[in-house]
Amino acid sequence: MQLEQVWRNGMNRFLHRLGSLQVAYQMAGLCLPWFSTLCVLMMVYGVVGGLFLAPPDVEQGDAFRMIYIHVPSAFLSLMIYGVIFVNSVVYLVWHIKLADITAKCSASVGATYTIIALFSGALWGKPMWGTWWIWDARLTSELILLFLYMGYMGLRNAIREPKRAAKASAILAVIGMVDIPIIHFSVEWWATLHQGATLAKFSKPSIASEMLYPLLAMLGAFILFYVALLCVRVRVEILKRERKTQWVQAGFAAQGSGAA
């Protein structure tokens, strides 16, 4: 019983500390150079490997090389919405400011990845399907995801009072989550032109290892890009909200001039 109490207190202290904007600001600053460097390295390997080292596909020829942009961006468009959903729930239940900031800062990156996924998909669709666009279940649900991201950002900017804006956009994000399983399972639920999972089948690989490694590198690079950008955006948002607080002022005082 006593051990449980100690554990609970420890966890509470840890979560409380993690939720502190000052700690988040400092941690984001510490992690940023590592994430950025790793992202650049993985992206260079992914692009070189994908464009020049991987052999052409038997059926698709060189056109398959769009997989190195399309699949990671499509994956990230879903993953980031998941991050927004989780943070929105956390904000609605526990009113943790950092969760709201994370959700807010993720939205534009998620929308960017969705645009890239749609654009690269159209470019891939033309040589393979003979059309840029079709109102297929996967494509349409991904387009709805873009509208959800835009709606989320629009709603946030439309409401002046920050707390109301945060609450309204969090509710929208929770409702919009219904689109994510639809996107993922659309290729199984409906007869679509879009192919099934490529990456999610590690037990029975549907892609050669020479093609797979650059794809995994690009996926890692895109995730790191998101995390690195999130670090910068979170720092900007925290600095905006907390610039009048003592710890920010003390940071400027300690540095004399320049950034906090």
Added chain:
Amino acid sequence: MSHYAAYIWPCYIFAFCLLGAQVILAFIQWKITCKKALKLYKDKRAL
């Protein structure tokens, strides 16, 4: 026209332009926010 010229390069260029724009935007936001926070700090100190 080859697949590279027609589809692959436009796809990669578009993607990296958008990602680059996100980086530039974040950098500009960072600079502006720092400038504002620093001005506030200097104004407070002047008082």
